[in-house]
Amino acid sequence: MTLALKSFGGQGIVSGFRDAVALSWRLAILCRTPSLNPEQILAGWYRERKQQLEASLASTVKNGSMVNTKNPITILISDWSLWFLQMIPPVRRWIESGPRANGRTRYTYPAGLPFLPERGGGVLFSQTFCLPLVTDDSNCMAFTDDVIFTGKKQRLFQLVVLTSGDLNELRRLKAELGSLRTVCARLDTDEATFFIQRRFVPAHRTADDARISNTYRTATADEFERSPLCIGRPKVRDYKENDMWEGVKHKAVVILRPDRFVFAAVDTSEELEAALAFLSWKN
Template identity: 40%
Template sequence: MVGGQGIASGFRDAASLAWRLALLCRDTPPSKSLLSHEKVLEAWYMERKQQLEQSLATTIENGRFVTEGDPVKIFLRNLYLWLVQLVPSWRHDLRLGRRKEGLVRYKHSDGMPFLPEFNGGLSLPQVYCTAVNKADAEIRFTDDVIFAAHKKCLFQLLVYVKTLDEVADAKRVISDIDDISHSEIRASEVTVLVEDLSSTSPEMDDDVFRLATADEFAQSLLCEGRPAPQYYDPYSLGKELTGTRFIIVRPDRFIFAACNSREDLRQLASRVVSFLQG
């Protein structure tokens, strides 16, 4: 494939298949496991087919663009590229490619492991973050925080709040998440992300982070050997979550479901159990 689509598709295949294999290989007594291997893997195929079709379309479009042989079309192509460079917003859209169309969202079919009525099936944006309880804490990727190596649950719960004042209430809401999810989601593994970029409090727990800016990332060890970020929007995650506070995320970084109330969270937890335990 052209433009890195092949390796990108390979990573997506591995990420989306690995957690399903981990689910099917869990040490669960056969008498208690009602999961259908065929249905779990069929859902993987249906999701990946959607991504593959998009990747192939991009590859074909890119291939035609760079291998054009007609001199007239080559001239028009080069003229178009030159004109685009003169307008910053057009140049930015060109650099984004298909990303300007927004985040990946799966179209739901029966058996797919997400709830479209609760914003499920959307790819979770990755942004920068840092702990609020330490001065000069390291800058990290949200993916690395949400799915830290010590966490054992397949699905993780992300709590997204506007300010530190909302953290205590949000934690009260999720205090019994272990019980209502049959320990498929654990309060000890929950990540809290605060939108306020100025948030800091040494009294907060280690699981509370705030969004970080592009400048903070550019000056961090994480950026060594990387180009400084351009067009980075720290609020992109919040915009995509559309005001919801509680987000259940699959290991392949797709949202299983998201909600804003305790009642809905209890319902979603039961749906998690139904899927993961059959």
């Protein structure tokens, strides 16, 4: 359905991928939990995707009208306007940013959607570049999404811990999360991924630091461009190294859905336990 409706700017295939990803994890939950109401779960998928589909269709219709117009005056005005505007650097950057100029993708909450709006849920989690804490070797460069949802993990939902301090703060958060020991059908605290901002990582790490597992630091655009991961990719532009923190308003712990949307973002163990209680979806 989506692919048939949209044909400009690659939005058809993008929407198709979004539909598939958003639907697949819901189907996985239904298969693993037969007691759930399929209509309720799938209605949530429809209501979420409808929000983004309407926005994408509006953009597609607007682009199509501009591209397919046969009025020579309209064509002349459009071409010369775009040519003139791109001569202004800030405007050109805004045009090139495309949908990013509107900010992060965010769902508006109606009842029944699987995220907690009061805990910052419903926003698309940022993806940046990262390196394992134990090395500065650019050959180990990775996308944050890939280390959060590595194939070795078993649970659908994942925990991301964002350290806003030094390594001592990181150790404290690890210990606090370890004491929680929360294991459920959809999330396991043992699979949590920890990130620390590069500026808080000492240049010379000790043996104790090397034993901090499943932990990564942010990487710069220059580091990424020197890595094998950048081969065949365009030059990095408008990169925000600490965008993960900014996207969730510097909350310490983020529960991520399999489609990379935030289920909830919290600061304390009590808030985390309360958010995890909603993952049962028994109502």
